[in-house]
Amino acid sequence: MNAPVHPSHLSDPNSPDGVTRLDAVVIGAGVAGLYQLHRLREMGLAVRAYDAASGVGGTWYWNRYPGARFDSQAEVYQYWISEELYKAWKPSERFPAQAETEQWLNFVADRLDLKKDIQFNTRIASAHFNEDTERWAITTEQGERIDAQYLVACCGMLSAPLTERFPGQASFKGRIVHTGLWPKEGIDLKGKRVAVVGTGATGIQVIQTIASEVGAMKVFTRTPQYVVPMKNPKYSQADWDHWSRQYEYLKQRVQGTFAGFHYDFESGPWIEKTPEERIAVLEKFWDDGSLSMWLATFPEMFFDEGVSHEVSEFVRAKMRVRLNNDPDLCMKLIPSDYGFGTHRVPLENKYLEVYLQDNVEAIDCRAAPIECVVPEGIRTADGKVHEVDVIILAVGFDAGSGALMRIDIRGRDGQSLKAQWTEEIRTAMGLQVHGFPNLFTTGAPLAPSAALCNMTTCLQQQVDWITGCIAYARAHGKHVVEATKEFQDEWVAHHDETAAPTLVVKTDSWYMGSNVEGKPRRLLSYIGGVGNYRSRCDDLAANGYPGFAMH
CATH class of the missing domain: 3.50.50.60 (FAD/NAD(P)-binding domain)
Structure with a gap:
């Protein structure tokens, strides 16, 4: 696999005044940051990524606690850069642990020769938009000064502990x-x-x-x-060959499903099924041992109190058996005041049995x-x-918004992103914020990537859109891209209208910012579905990015 051309021959970022000049700065070297660095380098931009860690990985660098592993199947927790790259790394199991995932991200970074353009052990302290130059003045905690046209924040959804x-x-x-x-x-x-x-x-x-x-x-x-037992079989080379043969199918499939996985809500309407048929569907996905129990059974559980009760009671019954029907443990460990799926659903391995020790x-x-x-x-x-x-x-964590709010980001007229989001969290599709020109975001609030998505699916989609938007602006001689207030207002209204009928917004959780005292209450993640979000983004790109002012 050929590495992209290193853009150093296009511009020397180091200048006599001690300011590093770049076309773009990427904050973060996790799943999104690595891919964004790759895509901008492909365009020939002088770009550098900065990360506070000593190596790549983002979430998979920091979260090395005992038992850390992801709960997206390895066959879709993937980069879709090339079939060759996909085939070249064989996961050891369906849900690999942290150490293996960190190794995989290093493998990708090495294959694409990305590390030479990543500055590690460096935390971005501030980023102020200079209205005279229409560029970002960025400083690190060590005092390095950087001047960049574009600032792309790939800080992670859960990176502000x-x-x-x-x-x-x-x-x-x-x-x-x-x-x-x-x-x-x-x-x-x-x-x-x-x-x-x-x-x-x-x-x-x-x-x-x-x-x-x-x-x-x-x-x-x-x-x-509520918990679902994880089924985590080992993967042989034959298993990985099986998935590799489905590369093109999987690559396309994950783009259109509700949550960016290769499964979706395809069991048919709840109301059309007999009680026995409903239980059969629930048992089938329970036995799958994945998040499909949450994201491929019945979407009515998110809207209908009656359906929510029945699905929740199905899961409670499974949990009671594992707790030997101990009334004290069942009271402490089984939810009774909210419905299954309105919180993040964890996969586990003999978690409940621990309490019997x-x-x-x-x-x-x-x-x-x-x-x-x-x-x-x-x-x-x-x-x-x-x-x-x-x-x-x-x-x-202070999810979605926390990582960006820990950086002193100031846009037009010196307005502070932290101050703005302390009052109310608003974005334009989680891609930009009005008043902050040439600042692009991934994993930010009001996009599926803030929580309700297989992260590799949604983060790559956002990176591809951002890259396309920057390429469009450059091709048309435009230097500044900024979401309009009208477009942002429209998106926030649509986001809220989509969320309002769901039981998710009636439940206290980090999805709603409830875990952080004083955080404005709004569903952090767009709940209209990954496929719908992608279609809206694609339409914007196809029509010249209406709602994003360029000059």
Whole structure:
């Protein structure tokens, strides 16, 4: 596979005044950032990616906690750059773990010769739009100054960890670690008294993985989760040859489904089925051991309270059996106040059975919330101090908007993106924000990629659209691209109208920003479907990007 031509011969980014001059800056070297760097280099632009990590991977660099693995099948968690690249890397199993995924992203970066244009160990501190030059003045935390025409933020949807979650954390005598900042060298948990705070998708992976090695584990659970058992067979070369032969089909298939996977809602309307037929569909997808139980059974579960209740009760019954119908554990660990699928649905491996072990205790934080961290451990509102050696914070992220808000981004008239999004989160299809010319975003709010998508599908689609938009502007002699206020307003209204009838917006979750105090309430992810979103983007491109002013 031939690497693209390195653009260094087109312009020298280093100038005598100490300012690095580039055509484009990409923030992030994860799934989106790597692909965006590749696409802009293909265009011949002088471009550099910057990442705070010491290597590529983004999410798969930072989230190296015990049990970390993705829950999109390996055959579709893929780059669609070429069939050759697809075939050249054989995953070891259906849902590979973090280490293998990080290796795969390094493999891709090496194949495309991307690393020479990535500056690691560098965090972007600020980016201010200069209205005189119509370019971005960017600074790093080390003080490097960069001047770029285009700024493409590929910061990730879940890359702003909520680290300072409880009062008194600094007083703890043991070790506190956030799952999203797990140290490369790992942490020895053997025989230790460990607290895990949080039972979302990440917390579940940690809990089921470390239960066999810790001395004792206290799990602080506030919002129980519906869970689906993962089926994760090993992949042989023959298996991968099977998927490789379907490369073109898979590449096209994932573009049009609801969530960017190769499965979709194709079971027929709920109302037209008998109770027995409905159960048969649910059993079929339950046995598949993937997110298809959530994203390929009945879409009515997102809208209809009655359907939601029946699907939720189906899952609850499965969970009760695994908890030996223990009333206390069922009360603490099985949701009763929201419907299946209105939260992120975690896949797991014998997670519930962990609570049947003598060395594991579930602490109900609805009955006695965490009050603070003390030197000995965690104090709850009932006055009890839970003494532990290690506290693992699986408390999530400021999703979608958090990573961009941690950079001082200022657009026209010095307006602050952070200030704007603190009041209300608005974007133009998650691709641009009005008032911030030549700033493009992937994985930002109000696009499917903010949450409701197989990420490789949606991130590549956004990168391709951004690349096409920049190419169009350059071909027409335009230097500045900015979403109009009218277009952004129209998109926000459409986004909200699409979300309003769903049960998702009636449920508190990180999807709604509910996990961050004071965050404006709005569904972070567009819920109109990946295929519909792509069609709208394609129409914009085909018609000369109406809604995006260029000059």
